[in-house]
Amino acid sequence: MPGFSTSTSAIPTTSASDATRGLLLGVAGVVMFALSIPMTRLAGGSAAAPQLDPAFVAFGRAVVAGLLSVAYLAATGARRPRGAEWRLLAMTAGGVVFGWPLLSGLAVRHVDAVHAAVVSGVLPLATAVIAALVLRQRPSRGFWACALAGLALVVGFAAWRGAGGLEAADGLLLGAVVCASAGYVSGARLSGAMSAEQVICWVLVISLPVTLPLALWTRPTAPVAPSAWAGFAYVSLFSMWIGFFAWYRGLALGGTLRVSQVQVLQPFLSMLFAVPLLGERLDATTLVFAVAVLAVVWLGKRQPVGQPKKEARP
Incomplete structure (x- = not known):
């Protein structure tokens, strides 16, 4: 999934050619990330027909992207992080x-990719909420109203799909949204000191001492379908690595406010990809919930967020 920049200012000096290239790269990044949930489901399978262990998918993809990151950092002569970085x-x-x-990955073992796409659709708004809390900003009442409305919509949708009750998988999905939001905010804070590409690469490299042994420990011991390996290869190369390069470069070239708007397409694309890839069904009620969630996210991103209050000097 793409990161959500905490910056609220566009780049006024962006040329027309850079704006176009930035938009195209942003769209490419969103398309790559939109395939992440269906491909994760393809790699891990369902509870009825399991394939790769969700833990192996999670840690193994980080290992593949981490090894590529080692090569990238060496080839570009990137400096080592220092201090609080x-x-x-x-x-x-x-x-x-x-x-x-x-x-x-654990969640999509038990709910379909269309379901997961709707619930995770609040990720940009959740990221903005965490950014406001971490940076001690002062969001408007409209912002908080959108945040609460988004949460109510995804909980309502999950309860409807669960025949009146929430499933454990929905808790996993909401936990995943919180984790990703917190990670995006801390990553955005680092992007002021190093390029966004270097940020994601260093994140993957410092994780290798943990992800490598865990990936080896959870590696498959029985044959799995070739389609599962195809899903694993996709999330390793594109979801965990190349997608971040395209997304962040698009934001830099085209401006955050311009390019980030294409992010609202991601849940729709995830649902559309899940139909041919996984044979899932997209019903009208699910589509209505998805539109409502994305409308709330779109409105929330346009609500004013004030800067932190300055402490009074004695």
Whole structure:
């Protein structure tokens, strides 16, 4: 899933060609991330027909992307992190390397990808909420109203799909959203000191001492379908690595406010991809919930968020 920049200012000096390239890269990044949930489901299978262990999918994809990151950092001569950057890198890793992949992978074993796409549709708004709390900003009442409305919608949708009750998988999905949001915020704080590409690479590299042994421990011991390995290859190369490069480069070229708007397409694309890839069904009620969630996210992103109050000097 793409990160949500905490910056609220566009880049006024963006040229027309850079804006176009940035938008195209942003769309490419969103398309890559939109395939993440269906491909994770394809890799792990369902509870009735399991394939790769969700833990192996989560840790193994981080290992593949981490090894590629080692090569990238060496080839570009990237500097080593220093001081407080290590702490922020560790916090980012906890969210986007461990929390989101593992919790979402476990969840889609028990709910379909269309269901997961709707619930995770509040991710941009959740990221904005965590950013406001961490940065001690002062969001407007409209912002908080949108945040509560988004939460109510996804809980209502999950209860409807669960025939009146929430499933454990819904708790996993909401936990995954919180983890990813926290990881995106800490990663965004690092992007002021190093390029976003270097941030995600260092996050993956410092995770290798943990992800590598866990991936080996959870590796498959029985044959799985080739389609499961195809799903694993996708989330390793695109969801965990190349997608971040396209997304962050698009934001840099085209401006955050312009390019980030295409993010509202992601849940719709995830649902559409799940139909041919997984044979899932997209019903009208689910589509209505998805539209409502994305409308709330779109409105929430346009609500004013004030800067922290300055402390009075004695």
